[in-house]
Amino acid sequence: MPNASRRPELLAPAGSLVMMRTAFAFGADAVYAGQPRYSLRVRNNEFGNLERLGDAISEAHAASKSFYVVSNVLPHNAKVRSYLADMAPVVALGPDALIMADPGLIDLVRERWPSLPIHLSVQANTVNFAAVRFWRKLGIRRIILSRELSLDEVAEIRQECPDIELEVFVHGALCIAYSGRCLLSGYFNRRDSNQGSCTNSCRWDYAVRPAAEDAAADVWLLEESERPGELMPIEEDEHGTYILNSKDLRAIEHVQRLVDIGVDSLKIEGRTKSPYYAARTAQTYRRAIDDALAGRPLDTRLLGELEGLANRGYTDGFYQRHHDAERQNYLRGHSESGRSRYVGDIISGEVGRGLVEVEVKNRFAVGDRLELVHPAGNREFVLDRMENAEGIGIDVAPGNGHRVWIPLAEPCQGGMLARFVAP
DSSP, X not given: OOOOSOOOEEEEEOSSHHHHHHHHHTTOSEEEEEOTTTSSOOSOOGGGSHHHHHHHHHHHHHTTOXXXXXXXXXXXXXXXXXXXXXXXXXXXXXXXXXXXXXXXXXXXXXXXXXXXXXXXXXXXXXXXXXXXXXXXXXXOSEEEOOTTOOHHHHHHHHHHOTTSEEEEEEEEOOOSSSTTOOOXXXXXXXXXXXXXXXXXXXXXXXXXXXXXXXXXXXXEEEEETTSTTOOEEEOOBTTBOSOSOBOEEEOGGGHHHHHHHTOSEEEEOOTTSOHHHHHHHHHHHHHHXXXXXXXXOOOTHHHHHHHTSOBSOEEOTTSSOOOGGGTBOOSOSSOBOSSEEEEEEEEEEETTTTEEEEEEXXXXXXXXXXXXXXXXXXXXXXXXXXXXXXXXXXXXXXXXXXXXXXXXXXXXXXXXXXXXXXX
């Protein structure tokens, strides 16, 4: 029997116009993007350009989609003084909401643009219904709840606060601290996470050593591989040390519960990732949401779809309480992909020759098992031949910067190619 729950928004990251278009093509209802100075991604992106940001917002609205601008920095005085002047042309472009965290900036925006919707960033660490009520009284439209909540806690907040929009993260990187409040990056490199310049120091290679030769000593020292001899005291309990990197969040198995709870928006993290990441995650969570609304059980094949993305191992975070060893990744800090790797974009098709032109991103070769990832549906095939621009047969597409032509039974444009790899 179909689920009577309301349809939640699927919210995807957009670090570029191409990423936005990809997310929409693969099922996202809305995207979020930020400008470097006032969001927690200070590295430059296309939306630092006002004209490009305006084009993106207009294009999203023309497609009946939503575009949220991230402005969630926790600023020092200099940024407070320049904030309203810098944001005025952004607000004039008509974003559907600003995602904000700092109470002072929120107050300034409420005074200057009282009708502009504000979504409270996860950086505000909202973990209880009393805090949600407080922010609602200040005119906040939507609360992005802390990642540190269980499903039952989310359900309780929904029950206590039925008249405000709630948003939760369902996929992406996790922080070892309450979102964005880790001090490691600032300690090592003077690059503060709350100013958007986190160096992900939690993912570096550390060794834990006792302060004394007695291995049972209460004081332990931390040594980072690039700083030999610099021993830093830490605390450790029976579970280990927490100055290590978290596994990545994957909560697709909880989509049904979140839909039943009545969460308004399910959010994917990853503004600095690739269009391929946007395509895979949006497509997969779109199917999970649609199945939940139709009363269908989770298609377990979707877990495999996400496993193919580069990841640090997956966890469902705090949605279900479990031991820290299941949430932390003690073996590696870098991402690995155990199923597929993004290898190219299909940019044109030649129906007469039965070939499509591929802009190569990573190496692939004749004999590889490939997957076409497309909004109309994915399909797998073994590559049996390939040509270069002169129509000469070749065996290998070497990597980024090359273009090749490959056969497809039904030539198409706008798809992506992934190569299956051994786990």
